[in-house]
Amino acid sequence: MKTKDRIIEASIELFNSQGERNVTTNHIASHLNISPGNLYYHFRNKEEIIRHIFTKYADHMQVSFEPVKPSQDAIKILTNYLDAVFSALYHFNFLYDNLPVIMARDPELRVQYLQIHDKMMEKIHHLIVSLQVAGVINMDNSDIDDLANIIKQQVTFWISYSKTSSEDSEITEQLLYKGLMKVLLLFKPYVTAEYKDAVAEISEKYRARADGLVPATEDEE
Amino acid sequence: MKTKDRIIEASIELFNSQGERNVTTNHIASHLNISPGNLYYHFRNKEEIIRHIFTKYADHMQVSFEPVKPSQDAIKILTNYLDAVFSALYHFNFLYDNLPVIMARDPELRVQYLQIHDKMMEKIHHLIVSLQVAGVINMDNSDIDDLANIIKQQVTFWISYSKTSSEDSEITEQLLYKGLMKVLLLFKPYVTAEYKDAVAEISEKYRARADGLVPATEDEE
Numbered sequence: 395m396k397t398k399d400r401i402i403e404a405s406i407e408l409f410n411s412q413g414e415r416n417v418t419t420n421h422i423a424s425h426l427n428i429s430p431g432n433l434y435y436h437f438r439n440k441e442e443i444i445r446h447i448f449t450k451y452a453d454h455m456q457v458s459f460e461p462v463k464p465s466q467d468a469i470k471i472l473t474n475y476l477d478a479v480f481s482a483l484y485h486f487n488f489l490y491d492n493l494p495v496i497m498a499r500d501p502e503l504r505v506q507y508l509q510i511h512d513k514m515m516e517k518i519h520h521l522i523v524s525l526q527v528a529g530v531i532n533m534d535n536s537d538i539d540d541l542a543n544i545i546k547q548q549v550t551f552w553i554s555y556s557k558t559s560s561e562d563s564e565i566t567e568q569l570l571y572k573g574l575m576k577v578l579l580l581f582k583p584y585v586t587a588e589y590k591d592a593v594a595e596i597s598e599k600y601r602a603r604a605d606g607l608v609p610a611t612e613d614e615e
Numbered sequence: 616m617k618t619k620d621r622i623i624e625a626s627i628e629l630f631n632s633q634g635e636r637n638v639t640t641n642h643i644a645s646h647l648n649i650s651p652g653n654l655y656y657h658f659r660n661k662e663e664i665i666r667h668i669f670t671k672y673a674d675h676m677q678v679s680f681e682p683v684k685p686s687q688d689a690i691k692i693l694t695n696y697l698d699a700v701f702s703a704l705y706h707f708n709f710l711y712d713n714l715p716v717i718m719a720r721d722p723e724l725r726v727q728y729l730q731i732h733d734k735m736m737e738k739i740h741h742l743i744v745s746l747q748v749a750g751v752i753n754m755d756n757s758d759i760d761d762l763a764n765i766i767k768q769q770v771t772f773w774i775s776y777s778k779t780s781s782e783d784s785e786i787t788e789q790l791l792y793k794g795l796m797k798v799l800l801l802f803k804p805y806v807t808a809e810y811k812d813a814v815a816e817i818s819e820k821y822r823a824r825a826d827g828l829v830p831a832t833e834d835e836e
Contacts, residue, residue, distance in 0.1 A: 415719070494775045495716060498636070511780050533804070540800050544769065546780070547797075551772035554715045559732050559767070576768075579761050583754070583804035 398436045400426055402450070405443050409488035410565075414496070419443070441500055448503055451486050455510055458482065459517050468528035469592055472581075475521050476574050476600065479549050483570045490553040491565075511546070518542040530593070531584035541580065548576055571604035619657045621647055623671070626664050630709035631786075635665070635717070662721055669724055672707050676731055679703065680738050689749035690813055693802075696742050697795050697821065700770050704791045711774040712786075732767070739763040751814070752805035762801065769797055792825035 395403070404426050408417045419440050423433040437443045458478040483490060497504040519542045525531045526538070533541070552573035557563040578597050585593045602608045616624070625647050629638045640661050644654040658664045679699040704711060718725040740763045746752045747759070754762070773794035778784040799818050806814045823829045 413719070415716070491715065493779050494712065495636070497779050498634070507779065508782065537800060537803070540797055543776075543780075544797050544800065547772060547776040548765065548768060550779070551768060551776060554775070555764075555768040555772060558714050558718050558728065558771070559764075561729065576761060576765050579758060579765065580801075582758070 397428065397432065401428075401433060401436055401443065402446055406447055406450075406486070406488075409447075410486075414444070414488040414492050444496065445500070445503060447486075448489075448506060451482075451489060452506065452510055454485060455482060455514065459514070466524075468524045468530050469589075469596065471521055471524050472530075472593075473596060475517070476577065476596075479577070480570055480574060483549070483553065483573065484567065487553055487565050490550060491557065493550065493554075515542055515546060518545050525581070529586055530589040531581060532586050533584040545577055545580055548580065549573065552576070568604055568606050571600055574600050575604050618647075618649065618653065622649075622654060622657055622664065623667055627668055627671075627707070627709075630668075631707075635709040635713050640664070665717065666721070666724060668707075669710075669727060672703075672710060673727065673731055675706060676703060676735065680735070689745045689751050690810075690817070692742055692745050693751075693814075694817060696738070697798065697817075700798070701791055701795060704770070704774065704794065705788065708774055708786050711771060712778065714771065714775075736763055736767060739766050746802070750807055751810040752802060753807050754805040766798055766801055769801065770794065773797070789825055789827050792821055795821050796825050 401422060405417070405422050408422060408425060412421075417440075419433055419437070420430055422443070423430045426433075437446070458481050459475070489496065493507075497507055519538065522531070522533075522538050522542060522545075526533065526535075552570075553565060556565070556569055556573070575597070578593070578600060582593065582597075622643060626638070626643050629643060629646060633642075638661075640654055640658070641651055643664070644651045647654075658667070679702050680696070710717065714728075718728055740759065743752070743754075743759050743763060747754065747756075773791075774786060777786070777790055777794070796818070799814070799821065803814065803818075
């Protein structure tokens with residue numbers, strides 16, 4: 395692997411495990427057993443590393459929240475969405491953990507993030523409409539935009555919420571699945587009688603992972 | 616007003632309007648036309664000012680989310696809660712805007728915040744149970760804890776979400792009321808036929824404020 399790629403990989407790993415704000419370029423160089431000068435040859439500063447990671451994040455979102463085929467089953471669209479959310483939170487948890495700060499200090503990233511945000515809102519909107527059209531849920535059309543925003547906020551700030559609301563702030567796979575359970579609960583009251591069992595079955599699957607009863611597997615990679 | 620109190624008042628005002636991370640003790644002193652030395656006589660550093668504000672925040676939460684009388688109407692408990700949420704977000708928006716960072720850098724504040732969090736969770740839990748017992752909503756008892764967490768997250772990170780998801784990041788009264796509308800939507804699918812009109816009436820009241828159709832008034836102070 396090229397040094398540049400190794401730096402990016404190590405940075406993601408250290409940011410995720412120790413928090414972006416606690417990791418300096420010197421930590422990253424030391425972790426890789428390279429000199430700070432060697433690191434600076436590839437990236438002028440931490441901000442440039444984060445921009446590079448952000449491009450990877452944008453690609454990841456593009457691929458994992460792939461466009462849905464028109465014929466696709468609505469329940470499958472829902473589980474694909476949840477799995478893609480898990481994957482994003484799992485691989486880039488430091489971004490979610492410190493999003494407002496990272497956005498505030500780099501206007502360029504902010505613009506890129508807003509584009510990703512808008513695309514994600516489209517996906518969530520599409521997910522809700524697909525569930526509605528397929529008869530899985532039944533809700534007022536006028537509430538769809540607000541529900542989409544609630545879901546987006548729930549996903550984006552789940553890590554920040556978890557870290558600020560409990561003593562134990564470690565980001566584990568189980569914790570991320572607990573976040574997915576909350577997203578499922580947002581849909582639950584709208585689920586029609588016909589689809590109650592199908593959605594309950596999905597809930598059970600994610601609950602088992604949230605409870606650590608089955609090893610959480612990363613299917614997306 | 617004593618200099619100490621003027622410093623606290625000016626700090627809250629500047630933190631709220633310019634973001635806590637953009638305001639230094641020098642800004643605060645200059646805003647008050649006092650010397651940095653005079654400010655340092657009262658507070659050793661910004662962290663000490665924030666701790667002092669945090670005590671005011673804790674008092675504010677204690678008073679505005681007051682204990683409910685047993686005889687109180689469930690709908691009234693709901694509007695009291697929403698108004699208290701508005702008041703907290705309005706007066707201390709900088710805390711919500713930068714909560715994870717403030718918690719991360721001051722373990723003492725973190726402990727205090729966790730206590731406030733737990734109390735707020737009790738209030739939300741009590742609100743949901745009151746609505747359930749009064750027949751305003753009908754939901755599975757096993758979902759109450761999760762719904763309480765969703766509401767808490769929605770309130771606590773509404774400002775961060777708004778600031779990271781749109782170009783225009785100004786915190787206005789209308790924006791805060793838009794956040795309250797989201798909380799109401801979280802209850803809406805559980806509302807019983809009997810109380811549908813009563814809850815719709817509340818929604819209209821807050822929607823009018825969110826849309827800026829009536830001047831938002833701060834009743835709590």
